[in-house]
Amino acid sequence: MQSQSPLTPSDGFSRAAIGDHNAVTTSGVIQRPTRTPPPGRSTRWLDRALRIVNGGPRPFYRAAILSLAVTSVLAVTTAALIRPHGQFPVAQRNMMAGALVTLCLSAVLGLASLAAGRSRPAAWLDRLLAPRERAAIWLALAAWFPFLLLVVYYRAKATFPPPEHYLYFPYDDKRWETAVYLLGVIAPAIWLTTAARVLAVGRCHPRTWRAWCTGLFPRIAVADPGLRADVVRVR
């Protein structure tokens, strides 16, 4: 896609030197010189978030485990609450069983992570997949897991009788299949790319939450924010 210089007049920006660290972030955000914001709750949270971003994949792994556990609990609740009158349908029972197994798995993985403490992962793992890539994958998974509740919800709704009597056509509520399909085929690409971008922008140490958000939507197409994040620091 990179067919032109990152900063061209056609983008509506004046050309800026790449070394002008205070003018251009790696994410393409034009940073105007600003005074250091007074330390407040927002800033403290931002600092904490930026420390997590720089902390490697472990916090994101734990976030993913936590997300999976919370999703499992909510899935059990959803399956228990959304059902037709009478006996529990098989689908609900299966979903609850699956969610409980997943909850146990996430508990084991979480405990294993806590037990491992701050020990470094094997070097081969770093060679196979760099820590920042693993962080992005875990972040994407942490954001992806809760969307599985849509599948649980629609699967539970599919056990209800048709809301209307259809005259000519059969009825088969397949919204849950559509949800599975979209979450399985299209969502992962978007989630992974977005997670990588969120972390790449975060590693540039944006001064505010807003700068972080706007950094996700570059004003210029950048060659490689991940790589340039190594050399450009705006803080």
Place this chain on the structure above:
Amino acid sequence: MLPVAAGLVTALALAWYFVGPPWYLSQTSTPISHQEEVVLIGLQAVDKGYLPYVGTASVQYGPGTQVAAYWLMHHVTSFSVVGFREAWALFMWAGVSVLFAVFFLAFGYVRGLAASLLSALVYPGLHLLAFQPGRSFDGYFGWDNPLRYVGVIALVLLLPAVVRRSPSWRGAAAGTAIGTLWGLTSYLAQENLAGGAVGALAVGALLLVSGSASWRAVWTALVAVLAGFALIWVPVLAFYAAQGQLVEFLQQYFLFPKAVAAGANDTPWGGFKHTPSPYSRLFFVLPFLLAALALLTVFQVRPLRIARDWSQERVTLLATVLATALLYEGVLLRSDASHLTGTELMVPALVIVTATVLPRLLGVQRRAMVAVAGLALIVASFVLLPHAAYSQAGLRAWAEAPYLDRQHLAAAPPPGQPATLAGERVGPGLDDATLCCQESPESMPDFLRLMEQIHTLVGNRTAYVANFHGQYPGLVYFGADLNPAPISSDPYSSIETERDLTAFLADFRTRVLPQTQAVLTYDVKAPEAQSFLARYPGAHRVTLHYAGQPYYILLR
């Protein structure tokens, strides 16, 4: 510029060869299908002065298809079943032309040619309505039409090129052009609207968050697309608003998409009877392949990481995967071989683009290895198809059929003009067909005799056809050239639930009956017939006969 022009010329030439005129449709004596019957009432209603697409002229498919078919039948072909088939053949030709042109524009000459040929010869997406080997141009008239899906394909595949050129005048012009095409195809068929919108947003989001395009480029490209879309839709909506029918129009437009998304009309693969299909493997394996391809596309190797600053080839592969995935979603709901057609239009392109892009993305660098890996991927893709689809005999038959069919059809003597009004309504050649209609043992001459009788008896009276033996009432309205009653919607194609039917019958009794002068039915106990007889106790009852059974005309 030259390769683009050469690509477009080749695309149009291929489309003309495979599905272009002359079709010699007066020599296609296929019985009138239910799918054609469903749309005939709308065409007849428009011909009698009703507003297209709403009320009496309502139809479950796209509004533009009805308007375009009516216009073509009046000005280009003829107002007959044969004329409708010719209009549908024109849709088919236009759809295939756009499809092939998009392949050439999005993938370049060689890959565009390969994808087009694979579409025309191997995959069945274009065979549902085509020159059938050893027969004639025949198939699923009234239903099968690439224009139902080509808007999604064009928008998703060409949007990256528009973003690449944005913001600039060229980008704006290209964006407006594909937006106009998307708007037009959404007007022709609802399938294009949601798929195109989701696809465009997904492509824009991915280009943005991957750092492959600036937000300004994406934003201006999407605005240009939206402007093109509005060029088509603003006049349409303004027209219906001026007629005071905007709400009815929108309700009709979204009626089926909403119902199908909620579960109506949806089936497991092969229907509830699980009818076996040679394309079951394609249906079941494709989503997993798409998921894997989408993931592979966002990763790069050496070193393994999430790709940033996507190359043009990576974007092309992702757009192709996305377009295929969006079209597949349709068959996930109504799961049968016919509804796999939309996906089958894109799978050839997916095969070719994957074969030419994926090996390099996975780190294969030597040219020979890239070629071998690509070839292996293409060959492997045939596993998804039945053997007959890629056998030498099959390929040759589909390649030769357009030429040989035209040859032998041209040699046959042209049929004479029909002598009666009903015969004219069916069209030359079809008026003496052995079989009248789908799933009916009656001959066309028998059917036409009945239509002539009905036309003579009913004349210009406002008529309501409650039902007909084994066929949809649209066939009677059209065949006997009746003046349809001003019903709120066609009960056979636009009323889905019992609640809607109750409301329809209430409206029929209170509003429609006073304006109705004739009711046609094979069962005088039908609710509409009963209401007519209750309101007009002195109504005449004329009993005709068809298929060995009575057919009643109630006249006042």
